Amino acid sequence: MISNDIKYSSFHYLIALLKEYGIKNIVASPGTQNAAFNLFVQDDDFFNVYSVVDERSAVYVANGIAIETNEPVVITCTEATASRNWLSGLTEAYYSKLPIIACSFFNSDLNKFSFSQQFVDRSVSQNDIKEMSVELPKITNEKEKNKALTVLNAALSTAKNFKTPVHINCPAFLDVEQINNIKSLPKDIYSTEVYKANFPDFSHELDNQKVAIFIGAHSRFSLSCENAISEFAKKLNIPVFCDSNSNYYGHNKILISQLNNKFKNDLTPDIIIDIGEVCGEYSSFALFSNAKIWRISPDNKFHTRYNKPIEKLFCCEEEVFFNSFKNLKKTAYFDEVSKNIVKFNSIDLPFSLPYIARGLSYNLPINSTLHLAILNSLRSMNYFDLAQNINVKANVGGFGIDGACSTLVGQSLVDENKKCFGLVGDLAFFYDMNILGNRHLKNNLRFLLVNNNKGAEFHLKTNSISKIENKIERLNKIVSAAGHFSNGAKAWAEACGFEYFCANDKNEFDNLIKDFCLKEFEKPVLFECFTNVEDENEAIKVLENEK
Numbered sequence: 188m189i190s191n192d193i194k195y196s197s198f199h200y201l202i203a204l205l206k207e208y209g210i211k212n213i214v215a216s217p218g219t220q221n222a223a224f225n226l227f228v229q230d231d232d233f234f235n236v237y238s239v240v241d242e243r244s245a246v247y248v249a250n251g252i253a254i255e256t257n258e259p260v261v262i263t264c265t266e267a268t269a270s271r272n273w274l275s276g277l278t279e280a281y282y283s284k285l286p287i288i289a290c291s292f293f294n295s296d297l298n299k300f301s302f303s304q305q306f307v308d309r310s311v312s313q314n315d316i317k318e319m320s321v322e323l324p325k326i327t328n329e330k331e332k333n334k335a336l337t338v339l340n341a342a343l344s345t346a347k348n349f350k351t352p353v354h355i356n357c358p359a360f361l362d363v364e365q366i367n368n369i370k371s372l373p374k375d376i377y378s379t380e381v382y383k384a385n386f387p388d389f390s391h392e393l394d395n396q397k398v399a400i401f402i403g404a405h406s407r408f409s410l411s412c413e414n415a416i417s418e419f420a421k422k423l424n425i426p427v428f429c430d431s432n433s434n435y436y437g438h439n440k441i442l443i444s445q446l447n448n449k450f451k452n453d454l455t456p457d458i459i460i461d462i463g464e465v466c467g468e469y470s471s472f473a474l475f476s477n478a479k480i481w482r483i484s485p486d487n488k489f490h491t492r493y494n495k496p497i498e499k500l501f502c503c504e505e506e507v508f509f510n511s512f513k514n515l516k517k518t519a520y521f522d523e524v525s526k527n528i529v530k531f532n533s534i535d536l537p538f539s540l541p542y543i544a545r546g547l548s549y550n551l552p553i554n555s556t557l558h559l560a561i562l563n564s565l566r567s568m569n570y571f572d573l574a575q576n577i578n579v580k581a582n583v584g585g586f587g588i589d590g591a592c593s594t595l596v597g598q599s600l601v602d603e604n605k606k607c608f609g610l611v612g613d614l615a616f617f618y619d620m621n622i623l624g625n626r627h628l629k630n631n632l633r634f635l636l637v638n639n640n641k642g643a644e645f646h647l648k649t650n651s652i653s654k655i656e657n658k659i660e661r662l663n664k665i666v667s668a669a670g671h672f673s674n675g676a677k678a679w680a681e682a683c684g685f686e687y688f689c690a691n692d693k694n695e696f697d698n699l700i701k702d703f704c705l706k707e708f709e710k711p712v713l714f715e716c717f718t719n720v721e722d723e724n725e726a727i728k729v730l731e732n733e734k
Contacts, residue, residue, distance in 0.1 A: 218265020220292035246276025403463030539726035641669035
């Protein structure tokens with residue numbers, strides 16, 4: 188259901204957000220695709236709307252208004268070549284740092300493969316005419332509405348607070364009956380407050396609230412920054428939710444996986460202070476179900492998680508933020524959450540990636556580097572605590588299968604006295620296997636390869652595609668790419684000059700893992716562990732039952 192059964196479109200949300208941000212001035216050029224927008228704003232006394240037929244002139248008129256008011260100005264045009272006429276004026280706006288909001292409209296039924304009148308491809312434009320370009324969805328459900336609100340807030344808050352042009356490509360609203368009937372604007376909107384340096388002390392807004400810090404993927408914190416986060420969490424007595432890739436080792440750290448499925452609604456946070464980049468732990472979604480989000484953005488960029496509203500965006504260094512709160516009042520929230528933590532140190536697991544990850548977590552030497560391949564390798568390690576001073580990385584930025592081995596090699600080249608470990612599945616390993624022949628490899632490099640002879644991820648009960656009928660036979664053929672490299676990595680590793688050993692069960696693994704982690708070798712090392720999908724699934728069942 189979209190906003191009380193009224194079929195609001197993207198353009199209604201665009202107008203509602205313009206009003207929410209106090210953006211009044213619009214320079215409108217005539218056209219069919221933007222006609223409904225022009226009709227609506229011309230009848231709303233909130234807006235100052237100016238008509239300029241030539242889009243080339245319109246953008247310069249808008250520049251002039253922005254110069255005098257120091258406020259964002261909207262320009263609007265139809266499809267076809269209309270937006271091409273903005274290029275020179277938007278180039279001027281970009282280099283002069285003028286907050287022009289260029290709203291182009293398009294017929295969402297058209298595409299570049301059909302001989303469609305007036306269609307132009309706006310998916311690519313010059314770098315120096317806008318700070319960002321977003322396209323609004325054609326709203327038919329709640330998810331698309333939330334996406335529209337996210338990208339609108341990203342664009343409008345950027346234009347308003349950083350004085351730079353942005354581009355919004357909006358589906359046209361051509362339903363004449365709806366144009367005549369809908370006179371209101373949607374109410375289910377939000378805007379983001381943006382704060383730069385010297386923001387007020389918001390300590391009082393945290394009183395009597397269940398506050399949590401959330402850390403996505405993050406580079407190693409400086410000691411002073413980690414101390415600032417740690418002291419903030421300790422003073423408020425709040426949890427710091429993260430996964431292994433957060434690289435946080437301060438007070439009140441809680442691995443999200445150790446709470447998953449036991450996280451009760453009455454324990455979800457009221458306010459989340461969000462830092463870091465993409466989080467590879469999919470179960471983190473549950474934390475954001477009811478929370479207001481305060482996002483810390485050192486790069487001044489608008490990012491949220493799961494299209495959830497950002498209430499406050501703090502454009503400052505993380506350390507500055509956490510040191511700015513002077514009157515924090517202690518809560519009981521961390522204590523309440525801690526009661527639900529489950530440790531998986533002693534449970535009986537089959538020989539599987541989680542079992543291997545647990546063994547690795549026990550034996551990693553201090554000050555070593557750990558690189559985790561995406562999905563099952565990262566997920567499995569997220570159940571287990573790591574010792575402090577382990578530098579963890581996973582390629583969750585692009586979140587692709589490729590590059591885990593090569594990235595670890597790059598990390599290992601920086602300091603040959605620092606041991607660098609990789610936990611990687613067979614498809615990801617063989618995808619990136621050529622790097623093993625590189626002449627720069629040293630004896631500080633160690634791969635732990637978990638080989639179940641297919642993409643086990645597609646067979647796990649956590650993956651929706653695993654629920655298809657006759658799943659094993661059907662998935663093995665193409666989807667999970669079973670049967671490649673069935674002889675394992677031994678020949679390739681030894682041909683490339685690696686020390687190689689393998690394990691087929693828990694006893695063999697337990698007898699070798701300490702040497703793999705701690706013994707000095709003259710060569711780089713590859714430790715291959717052979718598991719099967721049945722045991723991988725059983726391990727997940729055990730972990731979930733323990734929760």
